[in-house]
Amino acid sequence: MGGGPEAARRAGRRALPPLSLPLDRALGRTLAEPLTALSDLPAFDTSAMDGWAVAGPGPWRVTGRLLAGRPAGGPLADGAAVEIATGAQLPPGATAVLRREHGEPGGALLSERTPGALTTGQDVRPRGQECRRGEVLLPAGTAVGPAVLGLAAACGHDRLAVHRPPVVELLVLGDELLGSGLPRPGLVRDALGPLLPPWLRAAGAETGEPRAVRDDVDLLRDALRHSAADVVVTTGGTAAGPVDFLHRVLAESGARLLVDGVAVRPGHPMLLAELPGGRHLVGLPGNPLAAVAGMVTLALPLLHALAGRSTGEPVLATAVDPLPGHPADTRLLPVRRTARGVVPLPYDGPAMLRGLARAEALAVVPPGGAAAGETIELLEAP
Ligand SMILES: Nc1nc2c(c(=O)[nH]1)N[C@H]1C(S)=C(S)[C@@H](COP(=O)(O)OP(=O)(O)OC[C@H]3O[C@@H](n4cnc5c(N)ncnc54)[C@H](O)[C@@H]3O)O[C@H]1N2
Numbered sequence: 411m412g413g414g415p416e417a418a419r420r421a422g423r424r425a426l427p428p429l430s431l432p433l434d435r436a437l438g439r440t441l442a443e444p445l446t447a448l449s450d451l452p453a454f455d456t457s458a459m460d461g462w463a464v465a466g467p468g469p470w471r472v473t474g475r476l477l478a479g480r481p482a483g484g485p486l487a488d489g490a491a492v493e494i495a496t497g498a499q500l501p502p503g504a505t506a507v508l509r510r511e512h513g514e515p516g517g518a519l520l521s522e523r524t525p526g527a528l529t530t531g532q533d534v535r536p537r538g539q540e541c542r543r544g545e546v547l548l549p550a551g552t553a554v555g556p557a558v559l560g561l562a563a564a565c566g567h568d569r570l571a572v573h574r575p576p577v578v579e580l581l582v583l584g585d586e587l588l589g590s591g592l593p594r595p596g597l598v599r600d601a602l603g604p605l606l607p608p609w610l611r612a613a614g615a616e617t618g619e620p621r622a623v624r625d626d627v628d629l630l631r632d633a634l635r636h637s638a639a640d641v642v643v644t645t646g647g648t649a650a651g652p653v654d655f656l657h658r659v660l661a662e663s664g665a666r667l668l669v670d671g672v673a674v675r676p677g678h679p680m681l682l683a684e685l686p687g688g689r690h691l692v693g694l695p696g697n698p699l700a701a702v703a704g705m706v707t708l709a710l711p712l713l714h715a716l717a718g719r720s721t722g723e724p725v726l727a728t729a730v731d732p733l734p735g736h737p738a739d740t741r742l743l744p745v746r747r748t749a750r751g752v753v754p755l756p757y758d759g760p761a762m763l764r765g766l767a768r769a770e771a772l773a774v775v776p777p778g779g780a781a782a783g784e785t786i787e788l789l790e791a792p
């Protein structure tokens with residue numbers, strides 16, 4: 411894939427500025443600062459089970475009851491126990507928690523069902539077991555998913571510092587495209603209008619309805635000039651057909667081509683340009699699977715960089731059977747995972763989506779193909 415993804419990441423290296431958002435609005439954004447614990451976790455010694463907090467070896471005198479949500483109160487003397495609920499604060503002096511099913515509350519004294527089985531510290535979650543106040547829990551660049559929101563709340567955060575999401579405008583080019591109904595002679599359904607926006611949003615971008623632009627130089631020029639988006643993504647018009655105006659309009663509008671074609675199949679006419687004012691344009695080829703290849707090769711690396719999202723480790727898998735390649739270029743192949751590794755899916759032509767719709771990933775097949783048993787990289791499929 412040559413330097414396509416690397417060039418796209420470099421283009422977005424000045425991530426958009428951070429903002430502070432309440433937790434419920436931070437989902438899908440990227441941490442602009444490391445997530446630091448504002449509290450020890452647990453914040454106090456906690457009972458991990460329902461039963462009795464006990465001090466020293468049994469049998470014990472039961473002196474009261476502690477429920478979750480109340481402070482622990484006074485210290486527990488040696489030989490004493492209090493009934494305790496899971497999550498309740500342990501009283502000072504408690505040495506262990508005896509689970510309800512392990513205790514024998516006979517008369518005034520509580521004893522163990524199996525005498526001597528209880529060990530010091532058993533079923534106690536000591537303060538700071540998970541983290542200490544001030545400890546860094548997650549690095550900047552982490553994508554904020556539901557678990558990050560939960561962890562942030564648990565350790566005391568109400569808001570998170572996240573990067574402003576990149577705003578994307580999707581322009582779908584082509585006179586032959588229909589927005590609804592059946593394909594008819596010469597006309598095809600627009601498959602990318604429905605496919606790309608949800609994928610862009612999942613990648614952390616903000617995007618509205620896609621805009622259809624007819625094959626007309628002036629319309630395309632105006633659409634680029636008036637877009638307020640950080641990134642304009644176009645589909646179609648990248649090749650050399652009679653109405654493929656993208657290169658011409660970019661040249662006329664003073665754009666700088668950063669990537670003009672990538673050695674990847676499908677999708678090789680994809681491009682990346684810097685528009686005047688520092689905004690970017692990703693030109694995806696019109697063939698639907700080629701557009702998907704352009705998304706993973708140029709658009710997603712650029713958007714992740716702009717969103718401040720760090721690049722994870724490559725995802726690797728074993729090819730179960732040989733994977734067909736292109737003689738000179740990298741090939742992106744829709745694949746399905748099995749227990750033994752990945753297998754290619756039929757209907758993988760550049761104009762097809764039938765294989766992709768069943769795919770769990772795109773395999774990055776090196777020039778010449780991959781042999782059975784070879785380790786290959788996987789990219790996310792939409
Ligand atoms: N002489 C050459 N012709 C072509 C070359 C080449 O190197 N030399 N490259 C081919 C490759 S590879 C691709 S990919 C396409 C790229 O074409 P464009 O980006 O200019 O796209 P269009 O010509 O507008 O459309 C191509 C194809 O895709 C269909 N299409 C377009 N948009 C959509 C959409 N939103 N939903 C569904 N289908 C769409 C369109 O109808 C065309 O069939 O160029 C080759 N040609």
Ligand code: MOO
Nearest residue numbers: 676677678700760
């Ligand atoms: O980019 Mo094209 O898909 O190879 O048809």
